[in-house]
Amino acid sequence: MFNKETVKLGIAPIAWTNDDMPDLGKENTFEQCISEMALAGFTGSEVGCKYPKDVNVLKKALNLRELQIASAWFSAFLTTKPYEDTAKEFILHRDFLHAMGAKVIVVSEQGHSIQGKLDIPIFTGKYNLNDEEWQKFAEGLNKLGALAKEKDMKLVYHHHMGTVVQTTEEIDRLMNMTDENLVYLLFDSGHLAYSGEDFISILKKYVNRIKHVHLKDVRPEMREKVRKENLSFLQGVRAGAFTVPGDGCIDFGPIFTILSENKYEGWLLVEAEQDPAQANAFEYAQKARNYIKEKIGF
Numbered sequence: 001m002f003n004k005e006t007v008k009l010g011i012a013p014i015a016w017t018n019d020d021m022p023d024l025g026k027e028n029t030f031e032q033c034i035s036e037m038a039l040a041g042f043t044g045s046e047v048g049c050k051y052p053k054d055v056n057v058l059k060k061a062l063n064l065r066e067l068q069i070a071s072a073w074f075s076a077f078l079t080t081k082p083y084e085d086t087a088k089e090f091i092l093h094r095d096f097l098h099a100m101g102a103k104v105i106v107v108s109e110q111g112h113s114i115q116g117k118l119d120i121p122i123f124t125g126k127y128n129l130n131d132e133e134w135q136k137f138a139e140g141l142n143k144l145g146a147l148a149k150e151k152d153m154k155l156v157y158h159h160h161m162g163t164v165v166q167t168t169e170e171i172d173r174l175m176n177m178t179d180e181n182l183v184y185l186l187f188d189s190g191h192l193a194y195s196g197e198d199f200i201s202i203l204k205k206y207v208n209r210i211k212h213v214h215l216k217d218v219r220p221e222m223r224e225k226v227r228k229e230n231l232s233f234l235q236g237v238r239a240g241a242f243t244v245p246g247d248g249c250i251d252f253g254p255i256f257t258i259l260s261e262n263k264y265e266g267w268l269l270v271e272a273e274q275d276p277a278q279a280n281a282f283e284y285a286q287k288a289r290n291y292i293k294e295k296i297g298f
């Protein structure tokens with residue numbers, strides 16, 4: 001299976017306090033969150049809304065718990081704003097992550113995104129880019145990828161429900177239109193399963209371009225409720241559409257096998273946003289850690 005030296009296990013803070021809906025888990029402090037991550041057996045995390053912005057303060061808190069920063073989400077607006085606006089923000093984000101020792105930068109296009117819109121049904125309301133918008137988008141991503149490369153980092157693109165890159169066709173188009181040496185892919189199992197994509201074939205097709213992995217599972221009955229009742233993405237999260245690996249409908253065995261057979265190196269990061277009042281973040285972190293250990297041996 002995986003080489004313990006080159007594949008690391010992390011967990012996202014979104015299960016403790018939700019970045020998209022900070023009322024979910026508002027009672028959980030930053031210190032509690034990172035202490036529980038470490039206690040559950042993880043060695044890395046992404047950056048959440050309660051994390052200190054100061055590099056030294058954040059480093060000290062993480063070092064005390066032997067945790068590292070794997071990456072952090074960046075919202076791009078390449079399709080709706082001038083490139084310079086996104087580039088300026090991206091450089092600040094890149095430099096912060098670089099100072100924290102991260103190697104990858106998670107990017108998601110939020111121009112036209114409905115992921116944060118409470119009143120738009122996630123299964124029917126998404127926007128599709130036209131040819132001209134695709135061109136602008138791909139060119140902008142290549143340029144951001146080059147900015148990442150300046151610091152020896154990689155831009156990993158996060159396909160996501162309700163955004164302009166959600167489906168297999170959109171992922172194919174994105175991969176075809178961008179430079180394979182500048183734009184890489186983040187594989188998020190939960191978003192692909194939720195969208196109804198064949199995530200195994202996407203994984204096989206792009207395994208050599210996948211440089212970051214989010215391990216997210218789906219509760220199929222909740223997904224069905226979201227579809228039938230025309231709920232939005234965030235209403236689905238509140239209802240419990242996502243959960244940790246081992247608790248939903250995805251068998252992560254084949255995912256780990258494909259990644260390891262193709263010598264994947266980098267982070268495997270559990271990311272399962274749900275209501276911590278219903279699903280205690282520490283308990284679910286332990287559940288995920290045990291499941292992963294069973295599957296990959298460490």
Ligand SMILES: O=C1C[C@@H](O)[C@H](O)[C@@H](O)C1=O
Binds near residue numbers: 020073115160273
């Ligand atoms: O990587 C992610 C970051 C979150 O803010 C997002 O909404 C979530 O679903 C996700 O996959």
Ligand SMILES: [Co+2]
Binds near residue numbers: 158188214271
């Ligand atoms: Co994700």
